[in-house]
Amino acid sequence: MTQPNRIAWDGLQIDRRRALSFRFNGKTYQGYEGDTLASALLANGVHLVGRSFKYHRPRGILSAGVEEPNALVELGREGAHQPNLRATEIPLFDGLEARSQNCWPSLKWDLGAAVQLASPMLTAGFYYKTFMQPSWAWRHYEKVIRKAAGLGKAPTVRDEARYDKRHQYCDLLVVGAGPAGLMAATSAARRSARVILVDERRELGGMLLEESVHIAGQTAKQWVQQTLAELEALETVTVLPRTTVFGRYRHGKFGLVQHTEQGQVLHSVHARRAVMATGAIERPMVFSDNDRPGVMLAGAIRRYIRCYGVVPGRRAAIFTNNDSAYETARCLREAGAEVAAIVDLRERAPSVAGLDDVEILTQAEVVGVQGSQHVKAVEIEVGSKRRRIACDLLCVSGGWTPTIHLLAHGGKDTLAYDAAWGAFIPTCSEPVPGIHATGACNGAQSLVNILAQGIAAGEAAAEALGCEAATPVALPEVQHRGGELSPSAAPVCEVRGGRGKKFVDLQDDVTVRDLELALREGYRSIEHVKRYTTLGMGTDQGRTSNINGMRIVAERLGKRIDEVGTTTFRPPFTPVSLGALAGRESDRRLDVLRRSPIHDWHVRNGAVFMPSGLWLRPQYYRRPGHGETLTEAARKEAANVRDKVGIADVSTLGKIEVQGRDAAEFLNRLYINRCGNVGLHKARYGVMLREDGFVFDDGTVVKLADNRYLISTTTVNAGAVLSHMEFHQQMVWPELSVHIEPVTEQWAVVALAGPASREVLARLMPEEDVSNQALPFLGYREVCFQGVTTRLFRISFSGELAYEIAVPADHGLTLWEALLEAGEPFGIMPYGLEAMDYLRIEKGHLIIGTDIDGRVTPHDIGLGGMIRGDDDFIGRRSLQRPALTEEGRPRLVGFVSADGETPIPASAQLVAERWTGTPQDSLGRITSPGFSPVLDCPIALGLAEVEAEGGSLYAVSPLTGEQAEVTVTRPVFHDPKGERLRG
């Protein structure tokens, strides 16, 4: 139950009164409320946490934050876990369960580590040079390689967590609640700007939490709390802890993911301006066996001690190229640990108070680390002398890298190399219009400067936002205990001597040798080096490795770092779960599911549904107790329409109202057949083309009143037709006065078809004259049915005498049931899509998408005669192109099965010879196969390059092995003169 590395300390972020129990790799440990998994593991003396990606080397905890490359774990019950989480980012909770990844059978004894024996061969890109012979063997090699892939295991059960999304708008987004961010937020907030202040950590304050400093006479922690209290008291300020700004997108949009007790929330923040106060991340050093557990970043050690009261070692060595790590030495000593030596690469060590009795070695290097699963000692080289220093912790600092990722998400030209930092910093304090860089990420070094820059950024932002004036925030007084130390680093990060592997990128196991090999082989561009060696391509995106890698590449090439340049910065800053990005809009909510107002009736009466666009439509009705198949039911429904009368729910067809002074002109330009000229209270069948001359959609246009039209579209194309119309209205012909309104969901529409349909209608509306004279084919009338406005159309898809009746959606069921009642004496039956298909194929009516794909002109399908007048319409000029008018284009024809019984296969291709498996030229295809009850024979519509009726082809489906000899006919099998629908 003891936590051997935990000490008492003032001002900690943990609550020692609340002990928590957690399990790691099956063993139970204790920690405190406020711990991260990493701090709790270190408190318990657990250094070995994971295995590396390629070589399965034992790895520990390097850092205390988002930059962690090593300590990746699976969190949660196996199967419902999250893989690849950084132990340094996981807040500890009671009952937490976590496991190491990429090791078997155990973390300590990992068989995968055997791969290290072959490591002389496993250089960067080795796989490009081998596994090529014999050529068939790659698939087997790959199986083995693939076994080694990946870090964590994917979860296996569905995610029940809740993911929400928010859209937020603010004047100023402040990223990072360290000293600069707090000051910027306060300055802007005092001037009444609406501010969102975000920090990825649970405890705010950034670097202040790991430094020994007093601000305005208070401890850093007190000052942070007081500043936050002022901010949170303002209604215009939102403070979001545990929230990562993961991406900057165009037009001032930022992607944020917030971790809460309830789950993750994705915020899309649209900020008028933003302040980047993202601080800096420490770099490690590159030396032999620099990956051993117990080698940690110096700044991280300060955080573990000062935030969590965790001292990760008893006897530490420090290896640095800059002053900041000396603060770690002070901190370790205050915490009661011994500092064995400070190994400084530089010629001169700074004089730092309180370290008089610590051995400081200058111009010294660490050339080796002993202890494979935990540091036991380090080998030092001073001049030409080697020494061994026993220690259980090696603190390293290779300088600091300003965190400029979000700035660079729009491009790298916002950055310039800075020699003092040994890294890239923004070119100025507003490197992107509207975005201020401030504090350490802007290259400010001392805390006073950082605070001053924060105030200045907040003021500048408020000024640019046009905020009212207010008393500026006073720069608080800063007192460092023992003096402030600079992060300016010597331009060296690498130790040349030593026998072990020198890791640049710890997560992807990229070594100095790998970089050298890439350069030797001609990969010079930093993008090539990255891709060839995988430098910086891990889940940490190279936060601790990129700068070191660039420095080594630059040095080998004899170039400056800024000549080598950086790779592109891409979102997300830290990984974001797919669930958070998807939000709740997957599964049933991926798209709305539309149901007709008569849907429930269909359900009660045995309808089998099929999806059509966003809608569900009845395919056929399975009458209770009949046990019919699809074909049996549909043939019966179709026959009933031909012989008696049927009704179908066609509410799903797209409906768009077009109104306005220029509505007729607008429609004339859209349709090939001048649909705007349709007479008042008349319907006209119309065809629209795409700009390239191919058929886009069809439907009817009805003139409801002067300057007011209703058009119908196919169900699937309703959205596309609307976009097409809106595009032309807004972009092409803005001078036309037209209003377009989609009204699909506002009307329920029922098709009433069959020889008895007129009698049924007459019974339904006894007061209306529905005779052929009063309501002829393609006629329209607005009537009143049971007190509501009803639209009555005489149009037919089935080829029978037919009507479509539209009522406001809420009255759809009433209409449907009234029709069934009125039609009862005539043998009325509902029919579904399948029967509708049989009917329309017999009649030679086409369906967009099925018969008409993107290569069909009106001429091809026998509708060329519809083109009216000389005025232009969309696609007219394209239609005149030679390839669209040439002889021999596939055209619409009908087919009957040559032997009168072999079914014509669906989706079949048409060929000249019987199919034997040898490739043949396609002469066309079957678009709609069916069965004609009238002819009692399989029939089909198709597009084919054929000369004359009576010719013979083979409809073949190599896929199913079916084929049928077919005879070419006219594409109308039933009532070719249209007497029935006009009668």
Next chain:
Amino acid sequence: MQRYSGFGLVKHALSHHENWQRQWRNPTPKKEYDVIIVGGGGHGLATAYYLAKEHGIKNVAVIEKGWLGGGNTARNTTIVRSNYLWDEAAALYEHAMKLWEGLSQDINYNVMFSQRGVLNLGHTLQDMRDIQRRVNANRLNGIDGEVLDAKGVQELVPIMDCSKNARYPVMGASWQPRAGVARHDAVAWGYARAADAHGVDLLQNTEVTGFKIRDGRVYGVHTNRGDIAAKTIGCVAAGNSGVLAKMAGFKLPLESHPLQALVSEPLKPILDTVVMSNHVHGYISQSDKGDLVIGAGIDGYNGYGQRGSFPTVEHTLQAIVEMFPIFSRVRMNRQWGGIVDTCPDACPILSKTPVKGLFFNCGWGTGGFKATPGSGHVFAASLAKGEMHPIAAPFSIDRFHSGALIDEHGAAGVAH
């Protein structure tokens, strides 16, 4: 050229890999070449390689304004398949497929062409009819393909949600077993190394700023490193093709759009095939490193910025989580965009131009990577002979005047 083999790798391990040669030179531009290829991506490098290897034209320069393979070659989702609907496109992509099948051996560079099969899912009856139609058309052209029902899909991809409860339940899929993925960067590097070995000059960081055109004939290019002469020039510049055409004084019917993709953190292998769905707008595979590689639909607006808009990514991931609910907890590690040059009929342009001696290879839209070897092969033949190769001929610019469009919107993998 130093030959690569397993044996060689062992041998070099003994000398600590210090004797590997450069994979390509970094030459100074010559005054004149027989052929200049503008654009050092996969297609351009492949063209140069086949020019040298198959047609003996070795005095060739590839001019690249950035780094080799740094455009869409480095940004795609690495899918290779040839199950295109229309004869013209099927011939082109199947030609590429046959070259893919021996590519690693041909260029002695393992491009990791992994024929793990591609599923194109169907979610509606119409989808399934279209799939059957396409597979029948493929079979007629001698291209492999099967149609699976939902059960067959589930057996192949046990982790996919094939239940009836999904918003768009999986009804089945087309399945091309010979299709798969390849290591995209390796394709560029492998062709670069092989072309360099034949004497082709690869000129990186060299930007074409104009063409030397006299009397309707091209004589060379202006670059930021001086003028370079050649009487045959092939432009293979993807998203920037329109810009080059403008320099040469004509227009192409291209629109450049951002196309986005993303990868997850690496996971232990769990998805062995490529799964694509037009209907819910998403496609996914898992690389040999373990990353899930996910592609999105193109952004609707035109642009040259290699980044897209965020809602496109959200929508894609809604589709992916819909198909694979267990990936909800998996995290996106990196997202990026490329610029795709799309033609009105979703088919490429391989063509002569109004300027004699100047050829263009562009307009691949979302389908360029998979065609790389075939595109390079037929384009090289066209440049060598001065006449378009028969497989390339239907893809002439003339088709936009004649109307002989091909229309592969259905097979392009993502909604245009």
